[in-house]
Amino acid sequence: MKEKILTLPTPYGGNLELHKNTWGKSGEPLSIVSGLQGDHLNGLFLNSHLTQFLDSIVEGLDPHYTLTGQVQTFPVVNVNAVQSGTRLWPLDGMDMDLAFPGNPEGETAEAIASAILQHTKDSFWGIILTSAPPHYEDAPHIQTHKPDSREKKMCRDLQIETARRQKDSPTQKVNLFHHWQEQEISSVMVSAGSPRTINPQQCEVLFQGILNFMKAEGILKDHRNKKPDNKIKTRIYDPDEEVLVRTSAAGMLLKEVKVGNFLKKGQKIGEVRDIYSGKRLEELAAPEDGLLITLRQYPIVYEKEPIAILLSGKDRWQKIGHVFQSIVKR
Amino acid sequence: METKCVLSIKSPLGPPVEILKHVFPANSNRPRVSFVAGLHGDELEGLYICHKLLRYLKNLEANQPEAIQGEINIYPAVNPQALENSTRLWPFFSIDVNRTFGSRQTDSLAVETSQALLEDLKSSSDTVIDFHSSNLQLLELPQIRIIKDFEKKLLPLAKKCNVDLIWIHPNAEIFASTLGFNLNSAKIPTLVIETGICLRIHPEKGDQIFNGVLNLLNELGTLKLTPEPVKEPHLVQPDQVKMVQAHHSGLFIKQVEAGNFLEEGERIGKLIDPIEGSILKEVVSPCSGLLFTIREHPLAHKGSPLARIAELGVQ
Ligand SMILES: [Zn+2]
Numbered sequence: 001m002k003e004k005i006l007t008l009p010t011p012y013g014g015n016l017e018l019h020k021n022t023w024g025k026s027g028e029p030l031s032i033v034s035g036l037q038g039d040h041l042n043g044l045f046l047n048s049h050l051t052q053f054l055d056s057i058v059e060g061l062d063p064h065y066t067l068t069g070q071v072q073t074f075p076v077v078n079v080n081a082v083q084s085g086t087r088l089w090p091l092d093g094m095d096m097d098l099a100f101p102g103n104p105e106g107e108t109a110e111a112i113a114s115a116i117l118q119h120t121k122d123s124f125w126g127i128i129l130t131s132a133p134p135h136y137e138d139a140p141h142i143q144t145h146k147p148d149s150r151e152k153k154m155c156r157d158l159q160i161e162t163a164r165r166q167k168d169s170p171t172q173k174v175n176l177f178h179h180w181q182e183q184e185i186s187s188v189m190v191s192a193g194s195p196r197t198i199n200p201q202q203c204e205v206l207f208q209g210i211l212n213f214m215k216a217e218g219i220l221k222d223h224r225n226k227k228p229d230n231k232i233k234t235r236i237y238d239p240d241e242e243v244l245v246r247t248s249a250a251g252m253l254l255k256e257v258k259v260g261n262f263l264k265k266g267q268k269i270g271e272v273r274d275i276y277s278g279k280r281l282e283e284l285a286a287p288e289d290g291l292l293i294t295l296r297q298y299p300i301v302y303e304k305e306p307i308a309i310l311l312s313g314k315d316r317w318q319k320i321g322h323v324f325q326s327i328v329k330r
Numbered sequence: 331m332e333t334k335c336v337l338s339i340k341s342p343l344g345p346p347v348e349i350l351k352h353v354f355p356a357n358s359n360r361p362r363v364s365f366v367a368g369l370h371g372d373e374l375e376g377l378y379i380c381h382k383l384l385r386y387l388k389n390l391e392a393n394q395p396e397a398i399q400g401e402i403n404i405y406p407a408v409n410p411q412a413l414e415n416s417t418r419l420w421p422f423f424s425i426d427v428n429r430t431f432g433s434r435q436t437d438s439l440a441v442e443t444s445q446a447l448l449e450d451l452k453s454s455s456d457t458v459i460d461f462h463s464s465n466l467q468l469l470e471l472p473q474i475r476i477i478k479d480f481e482k483k484l485l486p487l488a489k490k491c492n493v494d495l496i497w498i499h500p501n502a503e504i505f506a507s508t509l510g511f512n513l514n515s516a517k518i519p520t521l522v523i524e525t526g527i528c529l530r531i532h533p534e535k536g537d538q539i540f541n542g543v544l545n546l547l548n549e550l551g552t553l554k555l556t557p558e559p560v561k562e563p564h565l566v567q568p569d570q571v572k573m574v575q576a577h578h579s580g581l582f583i584k585q586v587e588a589g590n591f592l593e594e595g596e597r598i599g600k601l602i603d604p605i606e607g608s609i610l611k612e613v614v615s616p617c618s619g620l621l622f623t624i625r626e627h628p629l630a631h632k633g634s635p636l637a638r639i640a641e642l643g644v645q
Contacts, residue, residue, distance in 0.1 A: 008579070008631065008632055008633075009578055009579045009631075009632055010579050010631065011579040011580050011581060011604065011629055011630065011631065012604065012605055013603075013605045013606070087424055088424060091629070093418055093419060093426075093465075095426070095429070098429065098504060103633075105575070105633060106575075106633050107631065107633045107634050107635070108631050108632075108633065108634075110633065111632075111633055133423075133438065134423055134424060135423070166435070167434050167435050168434065169433055169434075169435055169507075170429075170430075170431065170432040170433055170506040170507035170512075171429055171433075171504070171506070171507045173503035173506065174503050174504050244436070244437060249340065250339075250340035250341055250342045250344075251342050252342070275342055275343060276343075276344075294437075300342045301342065302339050302340065302341055302342065302347070302422075302439055303339050303340035303341075303346075304339055304439060304442055305438075305439050306436075306437050306438070309437065
């Protein structure tokens with residue numbers, strides 16, 4: 001059911017409206033939020049896909065599933081930015097995800113933030129749908145901060161292969177994610193793709209993940225009683241397992257790999273060419289084996305820019321190796 | 331004066347993006363003071379003050395070098411691409427650089443840049459002044475805002491700066507990512523001086539702060555000179571600041587100027603409906619005091635700030 005949760009008058013007579021969709025009445029609620037940034041369109045697409053899916057279940061059109069829990073989705077948070085076709089609302093230039101907890105009496109961004117928090121505060125689980133930062137592309141993955149046992153279970157139940165634990169950030173305390181964590185809502189972010197684009201294949205990975213999660217937590221019942229196929233194990237990577245590949249030249253980046261690829265040490269990622277002469281200025285290669293989780297998408301690059309992030313298990317394997325050796329020695 | 335490059339980044343078309351600082355070497359080891367302007371590329375009032383400082387110090391260096399007792403560093407344009415485009419945010423990334431300080435997530439050029447600037451300031455300053463203007467919406471009287479936690483250290487310095495107002499306010503989470511907060515947390519006293527509005531220069535206000543800054547440099551012993559007398563600022567606690575917000579969306583027509591002393595109930599402006607032709611509200615002052623913030627951008631949404639008044643006792 002589509003429901004209006006906030007109406008704000010605009011100076012020229014119209015109204016800004018914030019909506020949520022809800023399904024089910026019993027059980028622990030799951031909240032799914034997308035569109036914190038106006039250009040994170042994969043999240044909008046994924047939420048609309050979920051809406052279609054859940055609508056068809058509650059209307060009895062899907063014979064395989066019954067909804068046994070409660071779900072609410074907030075497809076568009078930064079309404080003005082989506083309307084403007086931009087990441088931020090040009091009038092305030094504010095990053096919506098730096099406006100939490102917000103203030104119901106405050107400016108537009110604060111009033112929206114406050115409404116979102118108010119409507120999600122009683123959730124048991126929370127999922128934020130996001131994309132890579134501007135000019136980058138993410139392979140589908142989960143982002144967590146300091147996952148407790150419930151959140152580690154969320155990662156396992158989503159069955160998305162990769163999760164990244166994020167470092168502390170000086171702005172985290174004004175993020176929606178942080179406020180959910182403060183209120184002990186088990187929450188994760190899931191990211192896929194680039195801003196300003198929709199990638200249905202990447203969204204499908206996340207959609208299946210959310211489906212897995214809803215089945216595992218008893219929000220959805222699958223009548224087919226089919227034994228699950230091989231369960232995908234999620235690996236949570238620590239920040240020190242991330243390897244950044246940076247440019248030392250500036251120009252045009254031509255890449256030869258795709259996000260989600262597993263790269264071998266020395267494998268070419270791409271090259272930077274001089275825009276005027278076309279000459280190759282630099283070849284960029286993987287410094288070690290790893291999963292390519294983030295890749296520069298926009299080809300014009302400055303010096304010192306990270307163009308790829310690899311998730312390398314090397315540190316952990318080394319550590320495990322050391323422990324193993326010391327046990328053997330003893 | 332010596333010019334140093336704090337950070338240089340090759341750009342796609344060749345010419346590097348550079349953050350420069352001008353160093354006036356000291357004749358003694360008195361406190362080193364640094365000035366920063368242009369962190370937000372559309373805030374130009376601080377650039378004007380740095381311009382005045384540069385001229386003054388160059389002249390001093392030529393004619394009276396012994397007056398410079400402590401090293402002075404001027405970083406006149408620390409967000410070069412935003413300044414060239416006259417935008418608050420670093421245009422290539424749409425990122426507010428003053429929300430990236432103190433980050434350990436070095437996965438963007440903006441964070442690389444803010445880290446380099448922060449480290450350079452830490453290594454070469456005993457006191458820092460960071461100049462800002464307001465955003466597109468509001469005009470501010472010359473003021474220094476001090477987070478309560480840093481009041482003890484900063485208030486005596488702030489009083490020397492010839493500003494109209496010092497506003498002590500509680501900490502807020504968003505400050506954790508700013509230059510000022512990170513320097514103060516690193517025990518380098520840093521004053522954030524805010525004046526005017528973005529995209530404009532008010533020379534008379536700039537001159538006022540310039541005099542204040544010379545006074546501060548003299549008080550610290552960094553300069554040895556006879557400064558002009560400065561004004562005593564109004565010291566304002568959080569509960570003395572009354573904010574007037576738009577109760578409805580519309581266009582705000584201001585009828586007073588920043589710096590006016592208002593009586594309770596005195597007219598500040600009106601909020602009009604541009605489509606229907608009606609007056610939505612006559613906006614009045616909720617208290618008597620000094621009007622130190624006024625909305626200049628007429629477009630106001632419900633909840634937008636229209637004015638701030640410092641409630642003052644009998645003057
Ligand atoms: Zn500023």
